[in-house]
Amino acid sequence: MLGKPPAPEDVIRVTPQDGAKGVRPGESLRVRVPDGRLESVKVVRSQDAEETEVKGRIAADGMSWRPDDDRLGLAARYVVDVVALDGDGDRSARHTTFSTLVPDKRFIGYVTPEDRSTVGTGMIVSLEFSREIADRKAVERAVRVTAQPPVEVRPHWFGNGRLDFRPEEYWKPGTRVTVALGLRDVEGAPGVYGLQQKSFSFTVGRSQTSLVDAAEHTMQVRRDGELLATVPITAGAPENTTYNGRMVVSEMLELTRMNGATVGFRKADGKGEYDIPDVPHAMRLTSSGTFLHGNYWADDEVFGHANVSHGCVGLRDVRGGASDTPAGWFFDRSLIGDVVEVVHSKDKRVAPDNGLGGWNMTWKEWTAGPVG
Template sequence: MRTAVRRARRAGAALAAVLIFAGCDAADEELGKPRSPEDLIRVSPDDAKRGVSTGERLRVEVPEGHLQSVKVVRTRDAQEERVPGRLEDDGRTWRPTGPGGGRLALAAKYTVDAVAVDGEGRRSARHTTFTTAVPDERFIGYVTPENRATVGTGMIVKLEFNREIRNRAAVEKAVSVTARPAVEVAPHWFGKTRLDFRPEKYWKPGTEVTVALDLRDVEGAPGVYGLQRKTFSFTVGRSQVSLVDAKNHTMQVRRDGELLDTLPITAGAPRSTTYNGKMVVSEMLEVTRMNSRTVGFGGEYDIPDVPHAIRLTDSGTFLHGNYWSQGVFGSSNVSHGCVGLRDVKGGSALTPAGWFFDRTLVGDVVEVRGSADKQVAPDNGLGGWNLGWSKWKAGSARS
């Protein structure tokens, strides 16, 4: 009997101890025991999460008290960058600010360090990290003209993308072309891989043009994201416009509106006429090889050393030196569509071809009139000047 009584007393004491312990916990809750950092400071996306979509939003918040400080660092391409942000007026929510409006970057690691003060004035700190998705496919744009180039007044800014662009409006928005002195510059799409920019009229000499690409993480097509965030610039030099009269076999060269010289030329023969219209110099070669098979002809010619070759179209129209034809300059058209100037084998600065080459810039305009051919297509080389301003602007994805 005594043993049973002692056991009952010990059990009662143990139960009392349990109740007292539980009562202490309850008392601590009532007295305001600090909440864990995970409960007090809530970070989205979740800690240690991988492959986070760029559509998720970065946010730090507390249900009570206020945030004292928030520091977010983005690490990408082995470079760290502080993510700017601001607290809401009540001090309970932090959101990123700046370009992109808080959109997360691809292929990046984010580190969040936040300090908060709860309703009882006690401080807590939380450290979290997450990584964003790495895209399988990227696109880039190749820019014409070259960075820091000095070009003629007819230069058109050309972006050629390495992949088809389906979200053209988003890509167009991420590219800006600005000029000093200021002038309206409008975009025009040619197909799904090319975006050109130009003003209404030829650039004013001395204009400084800046091309800014903010394509990084822009979705150009489903699952295909941009890679570049770069700035290019070029300067517009003097004005030079040359007028080729295919019918009369001459070319007038005007510099800043003044006639420099009139040169005898030969243009395309009746069976292979030269395009009419405005063409822009896109490439200059001291010497090059020209093979008829590369431009859709048969085996009519293969000249390994064409001197002073100035490219006018992507399809193969050049203004170049010619040493193999005699007695044709200024009198007849015998070429396969190019514009020829008298030259000598190996080229010479003393010939009409050498004289013109030495006075030409990429971006200069050569306009052909009087040919029996059609007008050059606006996407053949830098032929966009052959479109009127309203039609040009209508080619914007956001028009």
């Protein structure tokens, strides 16, 4: 009598085991035969209602298969179909399934700048994470920032919640920058996994930098290296001086409300030292509240002659804003990502993580390692 043929699970060994649930990402997907050889291996991953074939290769001896990417996707179902010959040359087939861990905790990175935007040459790519990152190396490896034409772009951590990228010098006009987020299923902290898998791009526009001299009460605006205009300004008063250093425009608002209480300027009764509901042509320079904005409430003779603000840089404007005022003229010619540098103010240099202030670090400091 002929012997009973071996069971498929004896001929073809698959890990994780058939029917396994909650498989953790550190486990490996493997297919092997104790003897004989594999003829075909097909693996399909179902994740986010989308099916994807998992690419892999059979070893030269025909006895094992492994995926090209060893990482298992989270919250996914895998279907494995294998055909193999056993040691006696008999064909056998096996069908197995398993599912991976559905994590309770996820993190995402909020990215600056926006997709498909055109920005100034001082733009810094910045990711603010929704949770504290413990494994910064793993997260850093999962983010790629590339440029065309090519230029070296390096990362820098500020604490455990923010990762910025910049080149050594300002971007060249016309550069196209692509940011690829491969954060999905990356374990950023114990039990906390990334959610994003996407790419976006932005374009660097013309070069414009502005130099604010707080002592001279002027701002020199340069376009492509040439002086475009010298604009009279008012900066921070002696008791509320403006930061020195290079700051990057990160937000532009035609009209906004500014209340001193939100940035620490309070009266004895707790109300703000100022509350202006309609500040025109406001351009954010720091996350702590420094703006370059239109000012319609100060006397005209202030601009170019005195510093009277609470730390912002003010340009003459009219209520509601107008394009023919210094503030309107500058706003209409500016981009998010333009650099505004302040000099000769009796204040400290702005911190590199206060807004997009990374240009205040030398390249050596930037590439040396994280801060905090």
